Amino acid sequence: MAQLLTILVSGMAGLMVGSFLNVVVYRLPKRMSVVEPPSHCPSCETRLTLVDLVPVLSWVWLRGKCRHCGARISVRYPLVELSTGVLCAAAAGALGSVWPLPSVAVVVVCAVGASIVDADGGAVPFAFAVVSALAAVALLPIAIVLGHTDRLIWAALGVLLGSLGAFFGDRAGDSQRWTRIALLACLAWTAGWLWPGGGPFVAAWIVVATAATGLGAARRAPLAMLAAGAVAAVLASALISRP
Numbered sequence: 052m053a054q055l056l057t058i059l060v061s062g063m064a065g066l067m068v069g070s071f072l073n074v075v076v077y078r079l080p081k082r083m084s085v086v087e088p089p090s091h092c093p094s095c096e097t098r099l100t101l102v103d104l105v106p107v108l109s110w111v112w113l114r115g116k117c118r119h120c121g122a123r124i125s126v127r128y129p130l131v132e133l134s135t136g137v138l139c140a141a142a143a144g145a146l147g148s149v150w151p152l153p154s155v156a157v158v159v160v161c162a163v164g165a166s167i168v169d170a171d172g173g174a175v176p177f178a179f180a181v182v183s184a185l186a187a188v189a190l191l192p193i194a195i196v197l198g199h200t201d202r203l204i205w206a207a208l209g210v211l212l213g214s215l216g217a218f219f220g221d222r223a224g225d226s227q228r229w230t231r232i233a234l235l236a237c238l239a240w241t242a243g244w245l246w247p248g249g250g251p252f253v254a255a256w257i258v259v260a261t262a263a264t265g266l267g268a269a270r271r272a273p274l275a276m277l278a279a280g281a282v283a284a285v286l287a288s289a290l291i292s293r294p
């Protein structure tokens with residue numbers, strides 16, 4: 052029962068975080084403030100109220116149109132909210148303990164945000180890597196207190212392999228390289244902490260995917276593809292390691 056409540060609350064929190072993430076991925080690459088001005092319709096500039104801002108439901112209720120001017124609102128907004136909601140609920144369901152949940156959720160949300168900016172062709176803000184790394188480091192004392200030190204070895208192995216894969220496979224060679232490597236290392240670390248073997252699974256995916264795109268015409272593997280593959284690798288390792 053308590054577990055179900057945690058999953059529900061995490062899912063709701065994830066939906067609201069997703070709503071804020073929509074603002075962050077739009078404004079941060081443009082070096083705009085994420086709090087000022089308040090959310091408004093990009094067409095008629097009417098300030099949005101609570102009715103317009105309920106995650107997913109507002110979009111469905113208003114049939115993807117602005118309430119004031121009728122301008123279309125991209126389906127991307129509810130999709131981002133839905134994906135962070137589902138991922139946070141899934142993390143709560145997988146973890147069984149609430150202590151590591153905030154850290155894991157932050158790493159996952161940062162990966163989603165960075166992937167969107169990357170897919171848009173913008174420069175991935177370094178802030179995503181910093182926040183993600185802080186959350187990943189916070190898992191260390193929690194793991195020791197909960198007695199999961201064995202998992203830390205898998206997590207560390209994941210970070211090592213994943214970073215090497217991202218470093219050698221990613222030929223971007225620009226200022227974003229370290230941001231991308233830090234984000235992927237955090238994902239591998241979190242995965243290794245969630246399930247024994249999860250980190251190396253994610254790392255293997257990063258190595259193979261970056262090497263494959265490195266051989267092709269693409270200058271680098273899209274973060275969205277790497278992050279989605281990392282989630283799939285985590286699920287696969289969870290199924291395999293299930294007793």
Ligand SMILES: [Zn+2]
Nearest residue numbers: 092095117120
């Ligand atoms: Zn409008």
